[in-house]
Amino acid sequence: MKRSIKGINTQISNPIDIVISNNEIFVLDNDQVLVFNKNDIDNSPPKRIISGQNTQIKQAKYIILKDHIITVTNSDDIMLSFPETAAGNVSPL
Amino acid sequence: MKLLFITTLLIAFNIHAQIELEDCAIAGDHFGSQTSIPSSIPNECHQLLKNAKTTYNFHKSPDQLVSVIGSKNLLLTTLYKEDENKKLLIQKRHITSGENSKLTEILAVKTNQFDQKTYVLNQDKNNFSLYSYFYNSGGNNVPARKLISTEIFNATNFVIDNNAEEIYVI
Numbered sequence: 001m002k003r004s005i006k007g008i009n010t011q012i013s014n015p016i017d018i019v020i021s022n023n024e025i026f027v028l029d030n031d032q033v034l035v036f037n038k039n040d041i042d043n044s045p046p047k048r049i050i051s052g053q054n055t056q057i058k059q060a061k062y063i064i065l066k067d068h069i070i071t072v073t074n075s076d077d078i079m080l081s082f083p084e085t086a087a088g089n090v091s092p093l
Numbered sequence: 094m095k096l097l098f099i100t101t102l103l104i105a106f107n108i109h110a111q112i113e114l115e116d117c118a119i120a121g122d123h124f125g126s127q128t129s130i131p132s133s134i135p136n137e138c139h140q141l142l143k144n145a146k147t148t149y150n151f152h153k154s155p156d157q158l159v160s161v162i163g164s165k166n167l168l169l170t171t172l173y174k175e176d177e178n179k180k181l182l183i184q185k186r187h188i189t190s191g192e193n194s195k196l197t198e199i200l201a202v203k204t205n206q207f208d209q210k211t212y213v214l215n216q217d218k219n220n221f222s223l224y225s226y227f228y229n230s231g232g233n234n235v236p237a238r239k240l241i242s243t244e245i246f247n248a249t250n251f252v253i254d255n256n257a258e259e260i261y262v263i
Contacts, residue, residue, distance in 0.1 A: 015263035018252045
Protein backbone atom coordinates (compact mmCIF):
# COMPACT_ATOMS: atom_id res chain seq x y z
CA MET A 1 0.00 0.00 0.00
CA LYS A 2 1.39 3.40 -0.99
CA ARG A 3 -0.51 5.52 1.51
CA SER A 4 -3.72 5.53 3.51
CA ILE A 5 -6.11 8.04 5.01
CA LYS A 6 -7.60 6.79 8.25
CA GLY A 7 -8.44 7.97 11.73
CA ILE A 8 -11.06 9.96 13.57
CA ASN A 9 -10.12 13.29 11.96
CA THR A 10 -10.95 11.97 8.51
CA GLN A 11 -14.63 11.61 9.54
CA ILE A 12 -14.77 8.48 7.39
CA SER A 13 -17.14 6.07 9.09
CA ASN A 14 -19.28 4.31 6.52
CA PRO A 15 -17.82 4.90 3.04
CA ILE A 16 -20.15 3.91 0.23
CA ASP A 17 -18.64 5.19 -3.01
CA ILE A 18 -15.62 7.13 -4.21
CA VAL A 19 -14.64 9.27 -7.19
CA ILE A 20 -11.53 11.22 -8.03
CA SER A 21 -10.67 14.36 -9.95
CA ASN A 22 -7.19 15.45 -10.98
CA ASN A 23 -6.25 16.50 -7.48
CA GLU A 24 -9.01 15.45 -5.11
CA ILE A 25 -10.76 12.40 -3.69
CA PHE A 26 -14.51 12.52 -3.05
CA VAL A 27 -15.81 9.97 -0.57
CA LEU A 28 -19.54 9.44 -0.21
CA ASP A 29 -19.92 8.60 3.45
CA ASN A 30 -23.31 8.34 5.12
CA ASP A 31 -25.17 11.46 4.07
CA GLN A 32 -22.18 13.60 3.28
CA VAL A 33 -19.38 13.99 0.77
CA LEU A 34 -15.88 14.20 2.24
CA VAL A 35 -13.23 15.80 0.03
CA PHE A 36 -9.51 15.09 0.45
CA ASN A 37 -6.40 15.98 -1.47
CA LYS A 38 -4.96 13.04 -3.35
CA ASN A 39 -1.71 13.34 -1.47
CA ASP A 40 -3.36 13.39 1.99
CA ILE A 41 -2.16 10.71 4.35
CA ASP A 42 -2.93 9.28 7.76
CA ASN A 43 -5.39 11.15 9.97
CA SER A 44 -5.98 14.14 7.68
CA PRO A 45 -9.27 16.00 8.05
CA PRO A 46 -11.32 16.55 4.89
CA LYS A 47 -10.48 19.83 3.14
CA ARG A 48 -14.22 20.41 2.73
CA ILE A 49 -17.49 18.59 3.40
CA ILE A 50 -20.80 18.73 1.57
CA SER A 51 -23.44 17.92 4.15
CA GLY A 52 -26.56 19.21 5.84
CA GLN A 53 -30.28 19.41 5.32
CA ASN A 54 -30.08 21.75 2.33
CA THR A 55 -28.03 19.25 0.35
CA GLN A 56 -30.97 16.75 0.43
CA ILE A 57 -28.44 13.92 0.47
CA LYS A 58 -30.23 11.02 2.10
CA GLN A 59 -29.25 7.36 2.14
CA ALA A 60 -27.06 8.01 -0.86
CA LYS A 61 -25.84 5.10 -2.97
CA TYR A 62 -23.62 6.48 -5.72
CA ILE A 63 -21.46 9.45 -6.54
CA ILE A 64 -20.18 10.41 -9.97
CA LEU A 65 -18.06 13.31 -11.15
CA LYS A 66 -18.32 14.58 -14.68
CA ASP A 67 -17.57 17.95 -16.24
CA HIS A 68 -16.79 19.38 -12.79
CA ILE A 69 -20.23 18.46 -11.46
CA ILE A 70 -20.70 16.00 -8.61
CA THR A 71 -23.89 13.96 -8.81
CA VAL A 72 -25.10 11.99 -5.81
CA THR A 73 -27.89 9.45 -6.18
CA ASN A 74 -30.11 8.83 -3.17
CA SER A 75 -31.67 5.48 -2.40
CA ASP A 76 -34.94 6.68 -3.94
CA ASP A 77 -33.00 7.33 -7.18
CA ILE A 78 -33.24 11.10 -6.82
CA MET A 79 -30.10 12.63 -8.29
CA LEU A 80 -28.55 15.70 -6.70
CA SER A 81 -25.88 17.74 -8.48
CA PHE A 82 -23.32 20.09 -6.96
CA PRO A 83 -20.38 22.02 -8.32
CA GLU A 84 -17.12 20.19 -7.83
CA THR A 85 -15.98 22.95 -5.49
CA ALA A 86 -19.15 22.95 -3.34
CA ALA A 87 -18.74 22.98 0.42
CA GLY A 88 -20.99 23.00 3.45
CA ASN A 89 -24.76 22.93 3.64
CA VAL A 90 -25.41 23.89 0.02
CA SER A 91 -28.52 23.30 -2.07
CA PRO A 92 -28.24 21.14 -5.20
CA LEU A 93 -28.00 22.92 -8.55
CA MET B 94 -24.71 -37.72 -2.07
CA LYS B 95 -22.98 -35.71 -4.76
CA LEU B 96 -25.17 -37.36 -7.39
CA LEU B 97 -28.26 -36.45 -5.42
CA PHE B 98 -27.10 -32.84 -5.20
CA ILE B 99 -26.47 -32.68 -8.93
CA THR B 100 -29.82 -34.28 -9.70
CA THR B 101 -31.56 -31.78 -7.47
CA LEU B 102 -29.90 -28.94 -9.32
CA LEU B 103 -30.86 -30.34 -12.69
CA ILE B 104 -34.46 -30.78 -11.60
CA ALA B 105 -34.51 -27.22 -10.34
CA PHE B 106 -33.13 -25.94 -13.64
CA ASN B 107 -35.10 -28.02 -16.06
CA ILE B 108 -38.48 -28.88 -14.60
CA HIS B 109 -39.42 -25.98 -12.41
CA ALA B 110 -37.59 -23.48 -14.61
CA GLN B 111 -37.68 -21.18 -11.60
CA ILE B 112 -34.06 -20.42 -11.07
CA GLU B 113 -32.99 -18.22 -8.22
CA LEU B 114 -29.80 -16.21 -8.10
CA GLU B 115 -28.53 -18.61 -5.45
CA ASP B 116 -28.84 -21.46 -7.97
CA CYS B 117 -26.75 -19.42 -10.40
CA ALA B 118 -24.12 -18.91 -7.72
CA ILE B 119 -24.01 -22.66 -7.06
CA ALA B 120 -23.67 -23.26 -10.79
CA GLY B 121 -20.91 -20.65 -10.75
CA ASP B 122 -19.00 -22.66 -8.17
CA HIS B 123 -18.96 -25.57 -10.60
CA PHE B 124 -18.48 -23.42 -13.71
CA GLY B 125 -15.91 -24.88 -16.06
CA SER B 126 -15.31 -27.82 -13.80
CA GLN B 127 -14.43 -31.04 -15.54
CA THR B 128 -15.51 -33.18 -12.64
CA SER B 129 -18.95 -31.97 -11.72
CA ILE B 130 -22.24 -31.05 -13.34
CA PRO B 131 -23.50 -28.49 -14.24
CA SER B 132 -20.38 -27.02 -15.77
CA SER B 133 -22.32 -24.26 -17.48
CA ILE B 134 -24.53 -21.48 -16.16
CA PRO B 135 -28.14 -21.31 -17.38
CA ASN B 136 -29.00 -18.36 -19.62
CA GLU B 137 -31.74 -17.38 -17.17
CA CYS B 138 -28.97 -16.26 -14.83
CA HIS B 139 -28.17 -13.35 -17.15
CA GLN B 140 -31.54 -11.75 -16.44
CA LEU B 141 -31.37 -12.57 -12.74
CA LEU B 142 -28.01 -10.86 -12.53
CA LYS B 143 -29.34 -7.85 -14.41
CA ASN B 144 -32.27 -7.60 -12.02
CA ALA B 145 -30.09 -8.05 -8.94
CA LYS B 146 -27.58 -5.41 -10.03
CA THR B 147 -25.75 -5.81 -6.75
CA THR B 148 -22.93 -3.82 -8.24
CA TYR B 149 -22.56 -2.58 -11.79
CA ASN B 150 -20.57 -0.23 -13.93
CA PHE B 151 -20.30 0.67 -17.59
CA HIS B 152 -18.40 2.82 -20.00
CA LYS B 153 -19.23 4.08 -23.43
CA SER B 154 -16.69 4.81 -26.09
CA PRO B 155 -17.51 5.98 -29.63
CA ASP B 156 -17.74 2.44 -30.96
CA GLN B 157 -18.57 0.31 -27.95
CA LEU B 158 -20.56 0.10 -24.73
CA VAL B 159 -19.38 -2.24 -22.03
CA SER B 160 -21.60 -3.12 -19.10
CA VAL B 161 -20.51 -5.24 -16.15
CA ILE B 162 -22.67 -6.55 -13.33
CA GLY B 163 -21.40 -8.41 -10.32
CA SER B 164 -23.32 -10.42 -7.79
CA LYS B 165 -22.22 -13.22 -5.48
CA ASN B 166 -19.53 -15.14 -7.38
CA LEU B 167 -20.79 -14.16 -10.83
CA LEU B 168 -19.52 -11.43 -13.15
CA LEU B 169 -21.70 -10.71 -16.18
CA THR B 170 -20.03 -8.77 -18.99
CA THR B 171 -21.99 -7.47 -21.97
CA LEU B 172 -20.34 -5.80 -24.94
CA TYR B 173 -22.61 -3.74 -27.17
CA LYS B 174 -21.91 -2.25 -30.55
CA GLU B 175 -23.84 0.50 -32.31
CA ASP B 176 -25.33 -0.26 -35.69
CA GLU B 177 -25.68 2.31 -38.46
CA ASN B 178 -28.93 3.56 -36.86
CA LYS B 179 -27.18 4.12 -33.53
CA LYS B 180 -29.06 1.18 -32.08
CA LEU B 181 -27.15 -0.83 -29.51
CA LEU B 182 -26.75 -4.49 -30.37
CA ILE B 183 -25.35 -7.14 -28.07
CA GLN B 184 -22.04 -8.20 -29.53
CA LYS B 185 -20.97 -10.56 -26.79
CA ARG B 186 -22.22 -11.58 -23.36
CA HIS B 187 -20.51 -13.90 -20.95
CA ILE B 188 -20.21 -14.82 -17.31
CA THR B 189 -16.94 -15.11 -15.44
CA SER B 190 -17.09 -17.48 -12.50
CA GLY B 191 -15.70 -20.75 -11.23
CA GLU B 192 -12.81 -21.86 -9.09
CA ASN B 193 -10.07 -20.49 -11.35
CA SER B 194 -11.65 -17.04 -11.45
CA LYS B 195 -11.15 -16.74 -7.66
CA LEU B 196 -14.52 -14.96 -7.41
CA THR B 197 -16.37 -15.69 -4.18
CA GLU B 198 -18.33 -12.57 -3.15
CA ILE B 199 -18.17 -9.58 -5.48
CA LEU B 200 -18.41 -6.26 -3.65
CA ALA B 201 -17.75 -3.79 -6.45
CA VAL B 202 -16.91 -3.74 -10.16
CA LYS B 203 -15.36 -1.07 -12.37
CA THR B 204 -14.77 -0.99 -16.10
CA ASN B 205 -11.51 0.49 -17.29
CA GLN B 206 -11.38 1.41 -20.94
CA PHE B 207 -7.67 2.23 -20.76
CA ASP B 208 -6.65 -1.39 -20.47
CA GLN B 209 -9.96 -2.98 -21.57
CA LYS B 210 -10.37 -4.77 -18.28
CA THR B 211 -12.96 -5.13 -15.57
CA TYR B 212 -11.67 -4.68 -12.04
CA VAL B 213 -13.42 -6.55 -9.25
CA LEU B 214 -13.26 -6.07 -5.49
CA ASN B 215 -13.83 -9.53 -4.05
CA GLN B 216 -14.30 -10.78 -0.51
CA ASP B 217 -13.35 -14.28 0.53
CA LYS B 218 -14.25 -14.60 4.20
CA ASN B 219 -12.06 -11.91 5.83
CA ASN B 220 -9.76 -11.50 2.85
CA PHE B 221 -10.28 -8.68 0.37
CA SER B 222 -8.69 -8.77 -3.07
CA LEU B 223 -8.76 -6.89 -6.35
CA TYR B 224 -8.85 -8.92 -9.55
CA SER B 225 -8.93 -7.81 -13.16
CA TYR B 226 -10.29 -9.64 -16.20
CA PHE B 227 -10.12 -8.74 -19.88
CA TYR B 228 -13.48 -7.71 -21.32
CA ASN B 229 -13.29 -10.52 -23.83
CA SER B 230 -12.43 -13.28 -21.41
CA GLY B 231 -15.20 -15.15 -19.69
CA GLY B 232 -15.75 -18.53 -18.14
CA ASN B 233 -13.64 -20.16 -15.48
CA ASN B 234 -10.50 -18.20 -16.30
CA VAL B 235 -7.84 -16.94 -13.94
CA PRO B 236 -7.71 -13.18 -13.39
CA ALA B 237 -5.38 -11.18 -15.62
CA ARG B 238 -3.98 -9.54 -12.49
CA LYS B 239 -4.42 -10.01 -8.76
CA LEU B 240 -3.89 -7.58 -5.91
CA ILE B 241 -4.11 -9.36 -2.61
CA SER B 242 -3.43 -7.17 0.40
CA THR B 243 -3.67 -8.01 4.05
CA GLU B 244 -3.94 -4.27 4.71
CA ILE B 245 -7.41 -3.99 3.20
CA PHE B 246 -10.15 -4.42 5.79
CA ASN B 247 -13.89 -4.20 5.33
CA ALA B 248 -13.54 -2.68 1.88
CA THR B 249 -16.74 -1.65 0.15
CA ASN B 250 -15.73 0.10 -3.06
CA PHE B 251 -12.83 1.43 -5.12
CA VAL B 252 -11.89 3.75 -7.93
CA ILE B 253 -9.16 3.55 -10.56
CA ASP B 254 -6.94 6.56 -11.21
CA ASN B 255 -5.51 5.88 -14.65
CA ASN B 256 -3.47 9.10 -14.72
CA ALA B 257 -1.53 8.17 -11.61
CA GLU B 258 -1.84 4.42 -12.16
CA GLU B 259 -3.30 4.03 -8.70
CA ILE B 260 -6.34 2.37 -7.19
CA TYR B 261 -8.12 3.88 -4.21
CA VAL B 262 -10.01 1.44 -2.00
CA ILE B 263 -12.56 2.50 0.63
